[in-house]
Amino acid sequence: MEIGNFWVYFAARPLFWIVVTMIAFLVATWINRKAGGTALLHPVFVSMLMIIGLLILTKTDYNTYFEGAQFIHFLLGPATVALAVPLYDHLARIRRLLLPILVTCITGSVFAAATALAVGIAMDGDSRLLLSLAPKSVTSPIAIGISEQIGGYPSLSAGLALLTGIIGCLAAPLVFKLLKLKSETAMGFSLGLSAHGFGTAYAMQTSALAGAFAGLAMGLTGVFSSLLLPLLVRLFGI
C-alpha cells in the first residue's frame, strides 16, 4: 500500500483524531512540567499549536478533525454539570458570602465584556469581530451559545475565550501580588470570573476552596453573561 493511501484511510477515521488530541495533550503537559509549569506554555495552548501544525502539514481541514474531536468536545457539557459537586462541598461558605458573590459577579461579567468591546470600538473593529469578543470571559461552551445569539462567529468566540483563559492564568500571579491579596476565596472567584475553566483549573492548584469558588464564579458568570450580554451589546449599539 502506498503511504499516501495509508494516510487517507487513517485520517478519515474519527478515532485517529481523538488519539492525536489525547497524545498532544499528554506531550504538552509533559513539556509544561519540564518548563516549570509556566502558563505561557499552557498545555492546552501547546496542544492546539501542535494539532493545528499537524492539520496544516497533512492538509486536513478542521471539519475532518472535528469529526473525531467532537467526542472529546462533547464531554464539556457533563463536565460543566459536574461543577455542582465542588460547589455543594463548599455550600456553607458560599451561603455566608452570597451577597458579595452576586454583586461581584454581576459587576464583573458586565465589566469584562464592556472593556473588551470598548477597546475594540476604540480601534475601529468590524462589528462581527466585536460581537465575537464580547463573551471572552465566559467558558467556551457558553461563549458559543452567547456568540450565536448576539450575532458573532461562535467558534471564534470559543477560541478567544481560550486565549483569555491563558492570559488570565499569566496575569493572575502578578495581579494578586500587586493587590497583596490574601483571601483564597477572592483569588478563586476572580480567576473563575475572568478566566473561566482555565482559571478554575489554575485555582484548583492553589487549594480546593479557591477551586470551588472559581467553579462557582465560572458558572455564575456564564448565567449572568447569557442574560446580560445581549442587552449590553444593544446598549453599545453594535
Add this chain to the structure above:
Amino acid sequence: MVQGMLLLLLCQLAGEWLMVWLGIPIPGPVAGMLILLVGLMIYGKVPDFLRLPAEGLIRHLSLLFIPAGVGLMVFAQLLAQHWLLVLLSLVISTLLTLILTAWMMQKLEQRQQNRSKANGNR
C-alpha cells in the same frame, strides 16, 4: 460510575429542555449544573457513584477545551488581519477584570466578616 455519568447527562438534558421550554437564554449545561446543585442540597450529600465521574471530568477539564481551540485555525486570516485589536482587547479587559473582581471580592468579604463580628459582640 455509569449511574453518575447518566445523572450528569440527565441533568444536562433536563437543563436544555427546561431553558428551551421557558425561553431563557441560559445554556443547558449551566442550567444542568444548577439543577444538580439543588438536587444535591435536597439529597444532603454527594453519592459516591457521582463523585467519581464528576471529579474525573473536572480534573481533566482543560483537555476538553482543545477541540474548540483548534477551531481558531479556521479564522487564521481574520486574526492575522486584526491580531493587535484582538490581543489588546483580550489583555486589557482580562487584566482590568481580574483587578476589579479580586479587589471587590476581598473588600466585600472583609466588610461582611467585620459586620458579623460586630453583631456577635452585641
